[in-house]
Amino acid sequence: MREYVTHVSSESSEPSDSAPPGPGEDPGPGAAVELRGITKRFPGVVANRDIDISVGRGTVHALVGENGAGKSTLMKILYGMQRPDEGTISINGEQVALHSPADAIARGIGMVHQHFMLADNLTVLENTVLGAEKLHGIGSRARARVKELSDAYRLGIRPDVLVEELGVADRQRVEILKALYRGASTLILDEPTAVLVPQEVDALFDNLRELKSEGLTVLFISHKLGEVLSVADAITVIRRGTTVASVLPGETNARELAELMVGSELPSAETRESTVTDIPMLRVAGLELSATDSDGALRAVLDGISFTIHKGEVLGIAGVEGNGQAELVEAVMGMSDPTGGTVTLDGQDISHTPTRTRRESGIGYIPEDRHRHGLLLEAPLWENRILGHATQEPNAKGRLLGVRGLPQLLDLKGARRDAGRIVEEYDVRTPGIEVTAASLSGGNQQKFIVGREMSHRPKLLIAAHPTRGVDVGAQAQIWDQIRQARREGLAVLLISADLDELIGLSDTLRVMYRGRLVADADPAAVTPEELGTAMTGGAGGHLEHDERGDAE
Numbered sequence: 001m002r003e004y005v006t007h008v009s010s011e012s013s014e015p016s017d018s019a020p021p022g023p024g025e026d027p028g029p030g031a032a033v034e035l036r037g038i039t040k041r042f043p044g045v046v047a048n049r050d051i052d053i054s055v056g057r058g059t060v061h062a063l064v065g066e067n068g069a070g071k072s073t074l075m076k077i078l079y080g081m082q083r084p085d086e087g088t089i090s091i092n093g094e095q096v097a098l099h100s101p102a103d104a105i106a107r108g109i110g111m112v113h114q115h116f117m118l119a120d121n122l123t124v125l126e127n128t129v130l131g132a133e134k135l136h137g138i139g140s141r142a143r144a145r146v147k148e149l150s151d152a153y154r155l156g157i158r159p160d161v162l163v164e165e166l167g168v169a170d171r172q173r174v175e176i177l178k179a180l181y182r183g184a185s186t187l188i189l190d191e192p193t194a195v196l197v198p199q200e201v202d203a204l205f206d207n208l209r210e211l212k213s214e215g216l217t218v219l220f221i222s223h224k225l226g227e228v229l230s231v232a233d234a235i236t237v238i239r240r241g242t243t244v245a246s247v248l249p250g251e252t253n254a255r256e257l258a259e260l261m262v263g264s265e266l267p268s269a270e271t272r273e274s275t276v277t278d279i280p281m282l283r284v285a286g287l288e289l290s291a292t293d294s295d296g297a298l299r300a301v302l303d304g305i306s307f308t309i310h311k312g313e314v315l316g317i318a319g320v321e322g323n324g325q326a327e328l329v330e331a332v333m334g335m336s337d338p339t340g341g342t343v344t345l346d347g348q349d350i351s352h353t354p355t356r357t358r359r360e361s362g363i364g365y366i367p368e369d370r371h372r373h374g375l376l377l378e379a380p381l382w383e384n385r386i387l388g389h390a391t392q393e394p395n396a397k398g399r400l401l402g403v404r405g406l407p408q409l410l411d412l413k414g415a416r417r418d419a420g421r422i423v424e425e426y427d428v429r430t431p432g433i434e435v436t437a438a439s440l441s442g443g444n445q446q447k448f449i450v451g452r453e454m455s456h457r458p459k460l461l462i463a464a465h466p467t468r469g470v471d472v473g474a475q476a477q478i479w480d481q482i483r484q485a486r487r488e489g490l491a492v493l494l495i496s497a498d499l500d501e502l503i504g505l506s507d508t509l510r511v512m513y514r515g516r517l518v519a520d521a522d523p524a525a526v527t528p529e530e531l532g533t534a535m536t537g538g539a540g541g542h543l544e545h546d547e548r549g550d551a552e
């Protein structure tokens with residue numbers, strides 16, 4: 001295995017003088033990517049400041065840093081989506097100007113975004129060649145090339161399957177294949193493990209090692225420091241827009257990395273203490289929902305779901321994405337119309353009440369898709385303070401007018417003031433509350449949503465992936481906030497792909513598989529691997545399997 005690791009130092013900031021390789025020529029050792037003195041300014045923010053990174057060809061290079069540190073901006077610059085204000089980009093020793101992703105692709109840069117960009121109703125093969133070639137009449141050459149790439153990198157691609165039938169891990173492999181098909185020799189992956197279960201993470205890392213052994217270069221962003229240490233050959237730490245260190249995984253550990261990222265020590269984890277009462281807060285009984293498959297068959301997406309969450313209890317639901325968790329959340333929030341079953345909140349049957357009423361009755365909601373359900377991306381932050389809470393203080397004033405459909409008067413000053421408070425208390429890194437939600441980094445958007453939802457002191461918090469995309473420091477802070485509220489009686493329905501989060505926060509853990517709750521696990525005893533097995537339909541370990549899936 002070849003390893004090229006460059007430390008950020010004065011010597012390494014010398015410009016590379018190696019000539020670009022000719023077509024088909026072995027590029028030999030050297031840097032696949034060199035970024036020198038990259039600076040990028042947005043109004044009120046310097047997102048990247050004099051960044052230096054050298055990524056060795058044929059290595060896996062990780063980029064870590066707290067939320068808003070500037071990682072995504074830097075990767076967007078390398079993928080031609082943003083132009084730097086200063087600095088140079090060299091690819092395989094040649095200085096380049098990238099005006100668009102097409103330029104980057106032509107230079108052998110591929111990117112797999114966090115939100116996949118595949119067309120559900122097309123096959124894997126069609127998705128792979130889409131954009132690179134005309135779709136009608138995909139020739140046998142394209143098919144052969146897809147198979148060849150899939151075999152060479154052991155991606156296990158089935159070309160004729162519809163993408164909608166694939167799970168998250170398979171979709172990710174299609175995205176990787178798609179980049180390889182376009183000739184990528186350097187792959188950028190943005191938080192690739194955020195949505196994978198442990199077994200899938202292992203499989204992805206095998207794929208990355210395979211790519212590396214064939215001479216490809218991988219550059220990835222991650223907040224999961226344990227994973228970074230296990231797969232990367234080199235790690236660059238970015239803090240407040242600039243590179244502060246480049247380290248070797250063998251010479252550091254997660255704590256040290258976290259300290260480099262945040263510039264201070266991390267809060268230590270809290271010990272487990274139970275605050276569960278015997279007062280039911282949310283009772284879900286016999287929830288049923290069906291959906292029509294692509295072949296026209298009716299399939300149960302919620303199949304007799306029953307559970308109770310008490311005051312002071314966190315009920316965690318483990319499951320591979322797409323097994324009904326999203327539908328369960330929508331049903332409890334009143335965003336869908338289940339065909340059977342009841343939802344009771346604090347003794348009130350809310351099965352047929354609209355979402356707004358449910359929120360007003362005390363449900364806080366951290367949605368899975370923050371862009372679709374959590375934020376108005378083009379609106380300023382203070383307006384986002386109002387979203388979902390337009391009839392509640394501090395966003396509304398006066399009494400209800402009693403006229404149907406007329407809300408209270410909006411209290412814009414109140415909303416502004418409180419948005420400022422959330423920014424302060426939840427350490428949302430932003431130049432102010434007047435900027436759009438879209439201009440915040442992903443992790444900072446998430447912190448704002450968590451702050452907003454916790455501000456209304458909900459009785460029940462529905463938290464879908466509450467710390468997805470946030471850095472380790474902010475994650476510890478959000479966990480503390482949830483634990484603190486739980487101590488004061490909050491009930492939480494927690495859906496998460498982060499098994500450490502599920503195990504660490506939950507008082508009760510259940511596994512969802514194909515629309516049913518199929519197993520119970522003791523959070524104090526179960527391991528992430530055992531949970532991962534149950535989530536993919538397996539049995540064993542510290543889990544009690546429930547044949548009917550409706551133990552209530």
Ligand SMILES: Nc1ncnc2c1ncn2[C@@H]1O[C@H](COP(=O)(O)OP(=O)(O)OP(=O)(O)O)[C@@H](O)[C@H]1O
Pocket residue numbers: 042043045046047065066067068069070071072073074429430438439440441442443444469470471
């Ligand atoms: N289009 C934009 N307009 C204005 N500001 C922006 C824009 N994109 C990013 N920023 C700002 O640049 C800074 C860096 O953001 P970036 O998304 O690169 O951070 P990140 O390290 O990827 O964070 P995270 O881990 O939360 O994804 C942040 O302060 C962000 O608010």
